Amino acid sequence: MERRLRISGVLLILGLIVEALTLCWNTAASFMSFMIFGGILLAGGVLSYLYFLVSE
Amino acid sequence: MQAVSPQSLVFILIGTSIAVICLFLIRPSITVSREGKILAFVAFFILPVLATGIGASEHFERSKQTQFCLSCHIMEPWGKSLHVDDLSHIPAAHFQNHRVPADEACYTCHTDYAMYGTLRTKLEGLHHVYVNYLGKPMDPIHLYHPYSNRECLHCHLGARSFESNALHVAIMPDLKGDKVSCISSGCHDAIHNVDTLGQEKFWKPTD
Numbered sequence: 222m223e224r225r226l227r228i229s230g231v232l233l234i235l236g237l238i239v240e241a242l243t244l245c246w247n248t249a250a251s252f253m254s255f256m257i258f259g260g261i262l263l264a265g266g267v268l269s270y271l272y273f274l275v276s277e
Numbered sequence: 278m279q280a281v282s283p284q285s286l287v288f289i290l291i292g293t294s295i296a297v298i299c300l301f302l303i304r305p306s307i308t309v310s311r312e313g314k315i316l317a318f319v320a321f322f323i324l325p326v327l328a329t330g331i332g333a334s335e336h337f338e339r340s341k342q343t344q345f346c347l348s349c350h351i352m353e354p355w356g357k358s359l360h361v362d363d364l365s366h367i368p369a370a371h372f373q374n375h376r377v378p379a380d381e382a383c384y385t386c387h388t389d390y391a392m393y394g395t396l397r398t399k400l401e402g403l404h405h406v407y408v409n410y411l412g413k414p415m416d417p418i419h420l421y422h423p424y425s426n427r428e429c430l431h432c433h434l435g436a437r438s439f440e441s442n443a444l445h446v447a448i449m450p451d452l453k454g455d456k457v458s459c460i461s462s463g464c465h466d467a468i469h470n471v472d473t474l475g476q477e478k479f480w481k482p483t484d
Contacts, residue, residue, distance in 0.1 A: 227305070240328065241287070244288070247344055247345050250410075252340060267326065
């Protein structure tokens with residue numbers, strides 16, 4: 222249970238860091254990084270947290 | 278009181294979210310209590326989703342900027358054409374004389390001033406970015422649809438300088454109906470002539 226929460230937390234932190242970094246630039250590449258890398262990491266973190274909740 | 282900018286708000290949300298998530302990573306046992314579960318839900322779900330939503334909105338808003346459009350290498354000649362030292366070049370004349378906001382020059386002329394035009398323009402912008410990074414860009418680059426007079430008339434219609442021109446008045450119905458194009462009917466046809474940029478002189482703004 223704790224392991225799942227940790228995985229979710231790490232994914233969320235990585236996703237949030239990516240999102241924060243992309244906001245430091247205004248380029249198409251930073252926009253794509255926000256959507257793809259930030260989005261995938263965030264979605265992974267949130268979904269694994271929700272899975273943790275329902276399977277608890 | 279000064280309002281917090283969306284970017285600062287996202288940074289605050291991200292910072293708070295990371296700090297609380299770190300707390301749970303160090304002491305996962307906090308989630309045993311009811312209060313801990315609520316706090317975990319806020320940190321693992323509400324704050325990240327909120328930060329992503331506001332961050333995405335901020336990115337979309339900033340994508341209107343000229344700097345954003347010209348950040349793709351492929352758009353470099355089009356950006357350069359805004360600095361041509363010849364005011365018969367329509368984009369250059371508009372950009373250099375601030376007839377359009379210089380920091381949103383591309384968006385102002387290439388947005389769609391019809392219903393849901395902003396949404397359509399954003400979707401086309403997403404398509405541009407997708408094609409540039411993951412697809413195959415057009416060669417040569419061209420617009421998806423013929424340029425509509427509606428975009429010109431959005432600003433020029435009703436302007437004294439435009440309506441005092443007898444020719445404009447005479448062909449107004451055709452202009453409004455897109456039967457005669459402002460830019461490709463031989464009247465204002467010096468647009469982004471990227472093929473002849475090598476022969477042009479360029480205007481340098483004074484700092």
